[in-house]
Amino acid sequence: MPSSAFNIEHQSEQSRFIININDDAAVLEYQLLDNNILDFTRTYVPFRHRGQGHAEALVHAGLAWANNQGFTLQASCWYVDKFLKSDS
Template sequence: MNSPDDPNDAAYCELPTPKDQRAPSTRSSAPLDIRIDADSGRFVAEVAGAEAFIQYRYEGADVLHLIRTWVPPQARGGGVGALLAEFAMEHAREEGLTVTTSCWFIDQFLDASPQYQDLRAG
């Protein structure tokens, strides 16, 4: 199995399995401190003693490609991925970027978020 740190695995996107196959979890009400790690091309948050992240790269001057999402198993199902995705979308909006993705989770997030439809690259 691929790891979240494998830079050659552009299709890797690990988050919870579909809701009907997950164990219940408790959503945290604590704010999530998300930072941009430009050196590794990640939006990162520390959760449950590990890093959750969305890996990204720029495609040209105006497109942000969201490659993959990873949330530590012990933090899955608590909304961390959605908070990271929201942060990435707000970053794109602030920077005047459009977004492409190769991550199923980000695709689902965008499908469910009409407020970010304008960010989808043509």
């Protein structure tokens, strides 16, 4: 599902992207490391909202932003790592 299907908010002060889902939130967290390296550290989608494309939309939005910023990317999060490996 395209990221445009969700209202994704970049909260740069908290180093994360979120989608608010009623009283819940799906989250993609990252950490800026030395030498302009951005590490995507965690994705989380509340159990009852899984399988609806939230995590994938967050990853696409996060990767697009990071690439626009010129960061070197890595992922300690296994889910984001799948996307990085598929792009190489």
